[in-house]
Amino acid sequence: xxxxxxxxxxxxxxxxxxxxxxxxxxxxxxxxxxxxxxxxxxxxxxxxxxxxxxxxxxxxxxxxxxxxxxxxxxxxxxxxxxxxxxxxxxxxxxxxxxxxxxxxxxxxxxxxxxxxxxxxxxxxxxxxxxxxxxxxxxxxxxxxxxxxxxxxxxxxxxxxxxxxxxxxxxxxxxxxxxxxxxxxxxxxxxxxxxxxxxxxxxxxxxxxxxxxxxxxxxxxxxxxxxxxxxxxxxxxxxxxxxxxxxxxxxxxxxxxxxxxxxxxxxxxxxxxxxxxxxxxxxxxxxxxxxxxxxxxxxxxxxxxxxxxxxxxxxxxxx
Numbered sequence: 098x099x100x101x102x103x104x105x106x107x108x109x110x111x112x113x114x115x116x117x118x119x120x121x122x123x124x125x126x127x128x129x130x131x132x133x134x135x136x137x138x139x140x141x142x143x144x145x146x147x148x149x150x151x152x153x154x155x156x157x158x159x160x161x162x163x164x165x166x167x168x169x170x171x172x173x174x175x176x177x178x179x180x181x182x183x184x185x186x187x188x189x190x191x192x193x194x195x196x197x198x199x200x201x202x203x204x205x206x207x208x209x210x211x212x213x214x215x216x217x218x219x220x221x222x223x224x225x226x227x228x229x230x231x232x233x234x235x236x237x238x239x240x241x242x243x244x245x246x247x248x249x250x251x252x253x254x255x256x257x258x259x260x261x262x263x264x265x266x267x268x269x270x271x272x273x274x275x276x277x278x279x280x281x282x283x284x285x286x287x288x289x290x291x292x293x294x295x296x297x298x299x300x301x302x303x304x305x306x307x308x309x310x311x312x313x314x315x316x317x318x319x320x321x322x323x324x325x326x327x328x329x330x331x332x333x334x335x336x337x338x339x340x341x342x343x344x345x346x347x348x349x350x351x352x353x354x355x356x357x358x359x360x361x362x363x364x365x366x367x368x369x370x371x372x373x374x375x376x377x378x379x380x381x382x383x384x385x386x387x388x389x390x391x392x393x394x395x396x397x398x399x400x401x402x403x404x405x406x407x408x409x410x411x412x413x414x415x
Contacts, residue, residue: 148201150200151199153199155374163202166192166205166223167226168188168206168226169316172316175335175337175338176188188205188227188228189203191392192205195379198382203226206222213227214235218248223369224367224379225251226366226367228338231363235250236414238251249369249371251370252373253367253412254365254411255410256409257405259404260335260336260359261336264324264332264343265332266324267353268353270353273355279309279330280299280307280308281303282310282330283331284331284332285313285320285321285328286311286313291362295360312328312329317334320332320334321352339354365412366383384409387406392405
């Protein structure tokens with residue numbers, strides 16, 4: 098998600114808004130396969146035997162048949178729980194497609210966004226996949242706020258492109274069109290996201306003491322609830338998420354998008370720098386599903402074609 102640090106490097110340049118039909122989104126069935134006892138190993142072994150890219154994986158992952166994925170599963174339509182509690186969305190669908198190529202299950206585990214890279218460093222997860230923006234700071238382990246090195250950094254396999262959008266209550270945009278228009282107003286954001294970083298950066302530019310009041314939450318849905326109740330003037334999140342909220346919240350009657358997308362940047366699957374074999378295997382799998390058309394089907398299913406990539410890249414963020 099775009100987050101902090103999903104943080105993207107703040108840039109003044111904006112990109113033209115692409116109003117995507119976030120369209121009829123059918124709630125997908127669960128993508129998580131389950132197993133117990135020795136059955137997990139057997140299932141993994143069978144999958145590996147039938148998978149075209151299984152030999153590219155590290156042996157320990159091939160043997161287990163599972164890649165543990167850290168994800169903030171409260172960010173529709175990228176990843177979220179459906180009405181039956183199943184994990185669905187763009188990332189789970191892509192994870193399932195990648196898993197077919199590699200002969201493993203991408204097993205999504207829920208966590209708050211700002212803890213995912215820590216979980217990767219502690220080996221709780223093998224990858225983090227959660228609408229996470231690929232940035233140089235994340236690649237190098239630099240804290241966005243302090244500029245200090247806080248870890249070894251991660252590698253990213255870039256799989257999607259998204260900008261950041263502002264949204265308001267429907268019919269009450271308060272003449273907000275740009276981030277500068279938020280000076281003297283209150284915005285709600287998810288903690289650690291690029292929206293959070295942008296709000297802090299823009300607030301420093303405000304004049305006459307009219308700073309942006311920023312209220313941060315553990316997840317984007319909490320921020321939306323606050324805005325819906327009248328507790329803020331605007332909200333911000335990644336464009337696919339903001340567009341989904343505008344389309345679905347209150348049957349499309351709660352929110353509206355304002356202004357243009359900014360900070361267009363790649364989402365990346367984060368992998369430890371100590372695991373280049375896994376990084377390269379996932380890149381190969383992503384290239385494979387782009388080539389065979391499975392990637393395009395998933396992106397179209399969720400109505401986010403404007404963010405599609407034509408090839409997998411490693412550490413393409415700036």
